[in-house]
Amino acid sequence: MELMTDLFGKIFGDGLSPTGLLIAGGLTMALIMSLVMALCAIVFTWTERKVAGFIQSRYGPMRVGRFHGVLQPVADMVKILGKEDIIPAEADKPLFMLAPLIIFIGSLLAWAAIPFAPGFIAADLDLGLFYIFAVSSGAVAGILMAGWASNNKWALYGAARGAAQMVSYEIPLALSCIPVVMLTGSLNMNDIVINQQGGIWNWYVFHDPFLFLAFMLYFVASIAEVNRGPFDMPETESELVAGYHVEYTGMRFAFFFLAEYANLFLVSCIATAVFLGGWHPVAGPVVLPGLVFVIKAVLLVLLQMWVRWTLPRLRVDQLMHTCWKVMVPLTLLCVLGAGIWMMATGELG
Amino acid sequence: MTEYVRDICDTVISTLKGMRITGKHLVRKPVTLQYPDERWVLPERFKGFIINETARCDGCLRCAKVCPVGCIYIETTGKGKDRFMHRYAVDYNKCIWCGLCTVECPTGACQHSLDYDHSLYDRKRLVYEFVDPRQPIPCHKARRLELGYYVPDADPGPEKGE
Numbered sequence A: 001m002e003l004m005t006d007l008f009g010k011i012f013g014d015g016l017s018p019t020g021l022l023i024a025g026g027l028t029m030a031l032i033m034s035l036v037m038a039l040c041a042i043v044f045t046w047t048e049r050k051v052a053g054f055i056q057s058r059y060g061p062m063r064v065g066r067f068h069g070v071l072q073p074v075a076d077m078v079k080i081l082g083k084e085d086i087i088p089a090e091a092d093k094p095l096f097m098l099a100p101l102i103i104f105i106g107s108l109l110a111w112a113a114i115p116f117a118p119g120f121i122a123a124d125l126d127l128g129l130f131y132i133f134a135v136s137s138g139a140v141a142g143i144l145m146a147g148w149a150s151n152n153k154w155a156l157y158g159a160a161r162g163a164a165q166m167v168s169y170e171i172p173l174a175l176s177c178i179p180v181v182m183l184t185g186s187l188n189m190n191d192i193v194i195n196q197q198g199g200i201w202n203w204y205v206f207h208d209p210f211l212f213l214a215f216m217l218y219f220v221a222s223i224a225e226v227n228r229g230p231f232d233m234p235e236t237e238s239e240l241v242a243g244y245h246v247e248y249t250g251m252r253f254a255f256f257f258l259a260e261y262a263n264l265f266l267v268s269c270i271a272t273a274v275f276l277g278g279w280h281p282v283a284g285p286v287v288l289p290g291l292v293f294v295i296k297a298v299l300l301v302l303l304q305m306w307v308r309w310t311l312p313r314l315r316v317d318q319l320m321h322t323c324w325k326v327m328v329p330l331t332l333l334c335v336l337g338a339g340i341w342m343m344a345t346g347e348l349g
Numbered sequence B: 001m002t003e004y005v006r007d008i009c010d011t012v013i014s015t016l017k018g019m020r021i022t023g024k025h026l027v028r029k030p031v032t033l034q035y036p037d038e039r040w041v042l043p044e045r046f047k048g049f050i051i052n053e054t055a056r057c058d059g060c061l062r063c064a065k066v067c068p069v070g071c072i073y074i075e076t077t078g079k080g081k082d083r084f085m086h087r088y089a090v091d092y093n094k095c096i097w098c099g100l101c102t103v104e105c106p107t108g109a110c111q112h113s114l115d116y117d118h119s120l121y122d123r124k125r126l127v128y129e130f131v132d133p134r135q136p137i138p139c140h141k142a143r144r145l146e147l148g149y150y151v152p153d154a155d156p157g158p159e160k161g162e
Helices: A004-014 A019-054 A070-080 A093-113 A128-138 A138-149 A153-184 A190-196 A209-223 A250-274 A291-306 A316-344 B003-027 B062-066 B100-104 B141-147
Strands: B050-052 B072-077 B084-091 B111-112 B126-129
Touching: A004 A019, A004 B050, A019 A070, A019 A093, A019 A250, A019 A291, A019 B003, A070 A250, A070 B062, A093 A128, A093 A138, A093 A250, A128 A153, A128 A190, A128 A250, A138 A153, A138 A250, A153 A190, A153 A209, A190 A250, A209 A250, A209 A291, A250 A291, A291 B062, A291 B072, B003 B062, B050 B084, B062 B100, B100 B111
Parallel strands: none
Antiparallel strands: B050 B111, B072 B084, B084 B126
């Protein structure tokens, strides 16, 4: 947050006390993060439809907006705002209304610790990475609330599966980041990024084969965590009639969607910061750090979209098998292997 | 144990193969035509909307009789040499585009055109009238020759219309 507090300090001079600067900086960063989330939803819904279109040998949106349907998300937003807000008769009203908010907040809170550029991080916590994983687990409660409060068996099935999936895949997700923490010696996101300076071969993903494997495992676990791609059993259209958000209409439904796309960008940002060198460019001095970071994260998002439109869906038992019997042993192997490598090359102090 | 490792390898390899295929699709030009800006080049024998060249039509009623849904409306007045056709209409609410009328027509008046995009807002406008009631078409061969209409096996004379 130093960038923001410095900026406010320059604007207001001595007019604001240090606490005032902190509050102003914090509020601005919160506003920016919310805007980033909204922007994600807008840009990535369009991107998803175009990528899906081209992979299927068709164009995707073309008419709304002059060029390749760029204003399609705006049209979708207007449409969704105009829909009737239906709450099922026997539904648990407070829970029903709270669920989308909790899912949204679980996503928004994690944005606080993402290092976009030096100094441009909302909360420079010493526990950065741990905080992110802890806080994104909050969304699981939201899913269960949505499924239960809908008063619909299919919603409950979808919610139960979704919760089981999210909780299970958090383990390989966090475990695959442990070798990185071992190498850095700290959970602070800024430290993790700063440690990867000096060109592409200093990025953690190319540090040793175990870390490369860890990155692959992180990528797969992150797709499962976002309930996307081949792991979207809880919200499938054909099998479970849209799962836990079947009874939601209009803007409430849009919240689920917003949270999903924001989560997608979030896990890509975490992968960029932790494995792909954050704001450091491929070679040369640090130039436009925010842009470099965002470009890397967007490339990962495109990769996730590519994977989604390639693979068929995993059945729920296959999903669980993959998590517990394949990914958890492999991530543990990565931790072990990375540790032995570090001892062998003498990096551990 | 080997099966476990082989399963993982199979998964990874097949995923990569699948991604290569979709990757190729991603970068090549889509096959969609952006209608109405881009249209398909139609084949010669495309079965479009039926048109009736009234210059060649001699009111034999064969098309109306063979039509399976009865969508051709022909009205004639008079008898013998004074027989005139004053209405020839095709009702496209009913037409099934089978083309039997074009097969039956002895003079080649009833033909398929290359039209296909005739969307309208009013159903009544889908009944296409081909004959102007103020200029009825003669049906009898002698009268047609007299007035200069097309007769298939007549001596060459000037043809009205095409």
